[in-house]
Amino acid sequence: MEDSLDFKSLWQQRNTSAPDLSLLKDRLVRYKRQSLRRLLLLNLCLAATCAFIVFIWLHYQPELLSTKLGIILVIAAMLGYMVFANGQLEMFSKLDSGMSNSAYLQQLLKVKQSQKQLHTWILSLYFLLLSGGICLYLYEYVRRMSALGASTTYLITLAWIGFNWFYFRPRTIRKQQAKLDELIQKISEIDGQLNAY
Amino acid sequence: MHFDELYQNYWQRVFRLCMGYLNDEEAAKDLAQESFLIIWQQLPKFREESAIGTWIFRIVSNTCLRQINREKRIPLSAMPEQIKEEALESIEPKIKLLYQFISELPELERIIISLELEELKQAEIANITGLSEGNVRVKIHRIKEKLAQKFKSHGR
Numbered sequence: 618m619e620d621s622l623d624f625k626s627l628w629q630q631r632n633t634s635a636p637d638l639s640l641l642k643d644r645l646v647r648y649k650r651q652s653l654r655r656l657l658l659l660n661l662c663l664a665a666t667c668a669f670i671v672f673i674w675l676h677y678q679p680e681l682l683s684t685k686l687g688i689i690l691v692i693a694a695m696l697g698y699m700v701f702a703n704g705q706l707e708m709f710s711k712l713d714s715g716m717s718n719s720a721y722l723q724q725l726l727k728v729k730q731s732q733k734q735l736h737t738w739i740l741s742l743y744f745l746l747l748s749g750g751i752c753l754y755l756y757e758y759v760r761r762m763s764a765l766g767a768s769t770t771y772l773i774t775l776a777w778i779g780f781n782w783f784y785f786r787p788r789t790i791r792k793q794q795a796k797l798d799e800l801i802q803k804i805s806e807i808d809g810q811l812n813a814y
Numbered sequence: 815m816h817f818d819e820l821y822q823n824y825w826q827r828v829f830r831l832c833m834g835y836l837n838d839e840e841a842a843k844d845l846a847q848e849s850f851l852i853i854w855q856q857l858p859k860f861r862e863e864s865a866i867g868t869w870i871f872r873i874v875s876n877t878c879l880r881q882i883n884r885e886k887r888i889p890l891s892a893m894p895e896q897i898k899e900e901a902l903e904s905i906e907p908k909i910k911l912l913y914q915f916i917s918e919l920p921e922l923e924r925i926i927i928s929l930e931l932e933e934l935k936q937a938e939i940a941n942i943t944g945l946s947e948g949n950v951r952v953k954i955h956r957i958k959e960k961l962a963q964k965f966k967s968h969g970r
Binding site: 720 | 818821822825826829830833834839842843847850851852854855856859860869872873875876877879880882905906908909912913920921922923925928931932933941942943944945958961
């Protein structure tokens with residue numbers, strides 16, 4: 618009991634000056650502006666890319682369905698990825714901090730686990746759509762080339778796609794997974810502290 | 815309740831909780847500010863289902879727990895000796911030790927003991943952590959024993 622009183626009085630002697638409230642308000646405004654800017658930039662990039670592709674469509678007037686389908690696939694890949702990235706940001710801002718620690722940890726764990734599943738799935742889908750789109754798009758223009766030119770073009774494109782698929786995709790997935798696994802493990806560990814008697 | 819008033823009334827308590835969690839004054843101030851930003855943003859959603867204090871401490875402790883998401887902060891031990899000395903000079907050694915010992919505990923124990931030392935009722939601590947009152951009581955008892963042991967072996 619003596620210890621507990623002692624601890625309390627020691628504990629409560631530790632003080633620090635409160636930063637001016639206006640500084641805090643500045644920080645809030647800055648933070649809001651920053652996240653808005655990030656969202657805006659993300660969507661602007663997306664819009665610009667789509668506009669560029671639509672411009673190609675209108676300007677070069679592709680004749681074959683495959684070319685149009687290719688364009689649509691590429692746009693779909695990018696759109697899907699952006700929507701996913703934006704959704705992830707939103708998922709975090711929706712976390713309710715006013716819950717009890719145990720409910721909060723469960724919520725955090727769920728978000729991280731679904732993130733882990735989605736990452737692998739979305740990234741593979743993104744690569745597939747993008748690769749398929751590019752191959753389809755190329756067909757109309759490669760058709761007009763000589764046999765040698767056409768096969769060289771496809772060979773280089775496929776080699777590049779293969780390199781991405783077999784090297785960059787698993788590497789990116791592995792990195793993301795390792796980071797998420799570490800977080801999930803740490804959250805589970807703290808959650809375990811709740812259940813330990 | 816008005817935010818400015820909450821800020822005045824709770825700053826020191828929120829700071830101490832963050833300080834017990836991190837044992838690094840600058841990082842703790844930063845974390846306390848971050849907690850107040852969340853409190854500010856979520857204040858309109860506060861529905862008075864619990865006491866405002868309980869709600870605030872829930873947010874602060876969850877913000878502390880969220881730290882695992884961030885880049886690891888530079889620990890105080892990595893700071894140049896001189897800066898470290900200057901920052902800690904004015905604080906009584908026993909107080910420094912208490913905060914150091916608390917920050918060495920597992921994450922959840924840091925939160926529980928900080929709330930206890932802030933003189934929150936055990937029912938309220940149970941409400942914040944999501945543990946049963948009985949479990950809170952047992953844990954507090956054990957943590958205090960651990961702290962006393964740490965002081966003892968430090969040669970008080």
